[in-house]
Amino acid sequence: MKKKPFFAHLYVQVLIGIAIGAAIGLIWPQIGSQPWMKAIGDAFVNLLKMMIAVLIFCTVTTGIGHMSAAKQVGRVGLKAIVYFEVVSSLALAIGLIVGNLVHPGAGLNLHGDAAAVAKYTAAGAHETISDFLLKLIPTTFLSGLAEGNILQVLVVAILTGFALMRLGDRAAGIRKLVDEGSRVIFDIVNMIMRAAPIGAGAAMAFTLGKYGPSVLGNLLALIATFYATAAIFVLVVLGVIAALAGFSILRLIVFIKDELLIILGTSSSESALASLMEKMERLGCSRQVVGLVIPTGYSFNLDGTNIY
Incomplete structure (x- = not known):
């Protein structure tokens, strides 16, 4: 098999795109700060976000639908919930x-929009547990998909997956349809990912062009502290978990370097969901577990957010 040229790897192309974008933002800020530059980066992220809800529905539905019994779903789900809770708490601590x-x-004199903050804090103060639970239930079967509400999509997908599992062979046609649908979605995502270097580069150019190195320099201590803390968390906490599971966290990081660079360039973890799921399957993780755990982790295991 002929080896791919170095520059043909996606992570190399993304690095080049980010470097070019950074150069444009620093050297020609009048170009980098243009609205159309931001539009290019936003368009790339939005194209990927467009696929997230239906991708999660298909993968979670097939993941549960292909399991042999509800007990198996319960075991996987319980392990995932315990892991999410423990690791998220460690990240927060x-x-x-x-x-x-x-x-x-x-020392950072950051003056936020008090009115905007008050709107969100007031809404949060009056929301009860019952309100939150009611928000998990969509008004129609498809409204969660239409609105991109991931939690509602998860609820519908879990119910659909259990229904397919209970029906068994009688739902073989529907199961196959959802399977093939997920393949189509993954292929669309792969096509969009070819534009990752352009999207990441444009996003970087706009960020540096609009805010400039002087403004970002004032945030350097905060940014450096966050990334250093995140690195410690990954290498120590996740490193220990990986070792207990029998693999190297460093080798995993190298394996998913394309996705990490895309997330860094676009500031959107959702942009890497589809390719992460594909790579986990290539590593040998069962499709059922990948389809159930990774999408739910995007909603319930936000370690980086907890650290920040």
Whole structure:
């Protein structure tokens, strides 16, 4: 098999795109800060986000639908929930400890929009557990998909998956349809991913062109502290978990380097969901587990957010 040229790898192309975008933003900020530059980056991210809801529906539905019994779903789901809770709590604790020790945001005179903040805090203060649970239920079967509400999509997908599992061979046609539908979605995502270097480069150019190195320099301590803390969390906490599971966290990072660079360039983890799922299957993870755990992790296992 002929080896691919170095520049043909997606991660190399993304790195080049980010570097070119950074150069444009720093050297020609009048170009980098143009609205059309932001539009290019946003268009790439939006194209991927467009596929997220239907992708999650298909993968979660098939993941549960192909399991042999509800007990199997329960075991996988329970393990995932326990993992999400424990690891998210560790991430939150580490973030609090580092923040209180280093105070990386001290001295930054950030004046937010008080009215906008008040709107969100007021809404959150009046929301009860029952309100939250009711929001998980869509008004129609397809409204969660239409609105891109991931939690509602998960609820519908889980119910559909259980129905397919209960019906068994009688639902073989529907199961095959959803399977083939997910393949189509993955192929569309792969086509969109070819534009990743352009999307990531445009996003980087706009960020540096609009805000400039001087403004971003004032945030350097905060940014550096966050990334250093995230690196410690990945290498220590996730490294220990990986070792207990029998694999190397560093080898995994190298394996998913394309997705990590795309997330770095676009500031959107959703842009890498589809390709991450494909790579986990290539590593040997069962499609059922991948289809159930990774999409739910995007909603319930936000370690980076907890650290921040």
